[in-house]
Amino acid sequence: MNAPFALERGDVRLVDLADPGEIERLEGFVARHPQGTPYHRPAWFVPVARATGNQAHALVQQRHGEIVGFLPLDAIHSPIFGRLLASTGFAVGGGLLTSPGAEPGAMFAAVEELARRLSCPSIELRGGVMPESGQGWALKTESHCNFARPLAADDEAQLLDIPRKQRAEVRKSLAIDLTVEIGTAERDRRAHYEVFRESYRNLGTPVFPRALLDSVVDAFGDDADILTVRHEGRALASVISVYHGGAVMPYWGGGTWDARRLRANDRMYYELMLHARRRGCTQFDFGRSKTGSGAYHFKRNWGFEPEPLTYATWTRPGSARREADPTSGKLSLQIAVWQRLPLSIANRLGPLIARGIG
Numbered sequence: 001m002n003a004p005f006a007l008e009r010g011d012v013r014l015v016d017l018a019d020p021g022e023i024e025r026l027e028g029f030v031a032r033h034p035q036g037t038p039y040h041r042p043a044w045f046v047p048v049a050r051a052t053g054n055q056a057h058a059l060v061q062q063r064h065g066e067i068v069g070f071l072p073l074d075a076i077h078s079p080i081f082g083r084l085l086a087s088t089g090f091a092v093g094g095g096l097l098t099s100p101g102a103e104p105g106a107m108f109a110a111v112e113e114l115a116r117r118l119s120c121p122s123i124e125l126r127g128g129v130m131p132e133s134g135q136g137w138a139l140k141t142e143s144h145c146n147f148a149r150p151l152a153a154d155d156e157a158q159l160l161d162i163p164r165k166q167r168a169e170v171r172k173s174l175a176i177d178l179t180v181e182i183g184t185a186e187r188d189r190r191a192h193y194e195v196f197r198e199s200y201r202n203l204g205t206p207v208f209p210r211a212l213l214d215s216v217v218d219a220f221g222d223d224a225d226i227l228t229v230r231h232e233g234r235a236l237a238s239v240i241s242v243y244h245g246g247a248v249m250p251y252w253g254g255g256t257w258d259a260r261r262l263r264a265n266d267r268m269y270y271e272l273m274l275h276a277r278r279r280g281c282t283q284f285d286f287g288r289s290k291t292g293s294g295a296y297h298f299k300r301n302w303g304f305e306p307e308p309l310t311y312a313t314w315t316r317p318g319s320a321r322r323e324a325d326p327t328s329g330k331l332s333l334q335i336a337v338w339q340r341l342p343l344s345i346a347n348r349l350g351p352l353i354a355r356g357i358g
Contacts, residue, residue, distance in 0.1 A: 011061060012059060013062075026060075029070055029097070033070075033099070035128065037127075038093075038249060039072075039092070039126075040094060042058070042072070043220055043223075044091065044220075046219075047216065048074065048089055049089060051215040052211075052212055054075055054077065055118070056072075057085075059114065063101040068098060068099040069099070069104070069107050070097045071087055071095070072087055072088050073088070074089025074090070078357060085111065085115045087111075088126065093288075094126045095128020096108075104129050104131070105131075115316065120316075122314065125312040127309065127311070130312050131314075138314075139312055140312075141308050142308065144309045144311070145288065145306035145307055146285070146286075147300075147304035147307070148247070150283055151276060151283065152273075162302060162303055166266070170266050173262075176262055178236075180227065180271045182225055182227045182275060184224065189226065191238055192226050193213065195236070195237060195259075199256070213252055224243070226241075229267050229271070235256075236258055237254070237255035237265045237268040238255075239268055246281055247281060249285045249287060
C-alpha cells in the first residue's frame with residue numbers, strides 16, 4: 001500500500017514508512033517547517049498506529065527531489081464509529097504542510113483516492129492548509145479551540161502571571177505536602193497510567209491502551225517526559241508532555257478523585273510550567289478543548305485565551321457522516337453509562353474501544 005501511485009497533476013506519492021531514510025527526510029521537513037507540530041512527526045503517527053493496531057501512511061509532494069508538501073495519516077478502524085483517515089490520529093493537530101511550489105489541490109485529490117482505496121468513508125484534517133468547502137469537504141471552525149501563551153521569566157513571575165482566583169488555588173497547593181517526580185522510567189509510566197485510566201473512567205471516556213502512551217514516550221526520547229504529583233507516596237495527578245519548537249505540550253493527563261481535594265492538578269500544571277522553562281521552553285501549549293466544555297473553562301481560568309481551530313472533513317458521496325461528537329445525544333448517554341462502570345471493567349474494555357476513536 002506504500003507503493004507510489006499516479007495523479008493527474010503534481011508529483012504526489014506514498015512514502016515507504018519502513019525506509020529509515022524516508023523517515024529521516026520527513027522528520028527533517030517537519031523540524032524545519034514553521035507550522036510543523038509534534039503530531040506531524042513520524043515519531044508520533046507511525047508508533048501510534050502500530051500501538052493501536054491501525055495503519056500509518058504519509059503522502060508527499062516533491063519538486064526537483066525536495067519535499068514541498070507532506071500529509072501524515074492514520075487509517076483508523078472502529079466497530080462503533082467506522083473507518084476514518086485522520087491527519088493525525090490520536091492528536092489535536094496535523095494536517096497538510098506545504099512549502100513554495102506545492103499544489104495543495106493535488107494533495108487533497110490524493111488523500112481522497114487513498115481513502116477510497118482503504119475503504120475509509122471519512123477523512124479528517126486537523127489543521128494545516130485547508131481544502132475549499134464543497135465536493136465532499138466541509139470546514140469546522142467552532143467545535144474546538146487551542147490554548148497557548150508564553151512562559152514567564154522566573155518562578156515568581158510565573159505564579160503572578162496566573163489570574164488571581166486560580167493563583168490562590170496554586171498557592172494552596174504549594175502549602176500541601178505534595179511531591180513532584182519527573183521521568184520516563186517504569187515507575188513513572190505505571191503511576192501515570194493508574195491515574196490516567198481512573199480519570200478517563202470518571203469522565204465517561206474509554207481509556208487508551210498503555211501501549212499507545214508508551215509508544216510516544218519511547219519514540220520522542222528526550223522530547224517527552226512524565227510529571228507526577230504524589231501525596232504520601234500515592235500518585236494523584238500525572239501528565240505526559242511532549243516538547244517541540246520551544247513549546248511544552250501537556251497531552252495525556254489526569255487526576256484521581258483526591259487530586260481535586262488536595263489540589264494536585266493545580267500543582268501539576270504550575271510545576272510543569274516551571275520545569276518547561278528550565279528545559280529552555282518559552283511557550284506553554286495547553287492544547288485543544290471542545291468549545292464551552294469544562295476543560296475549555298479550566299484553561300481560561302489559568303489565563304489562556306481560546307484560539308478557534310479549523311478542521312476539514314470529507315465524506316465519500318453516498319456515505320453517512322461519521323458521528324463521534326461526545327456532546328451528541330447518543331454518545332452523551334453512552335458516556336453516562338460508562339461513568340457508572342466499575343473501574344476494573346472500564347479498564348478492561350476501554351483500550352479495546354479507544355483504539356478506534358482516533
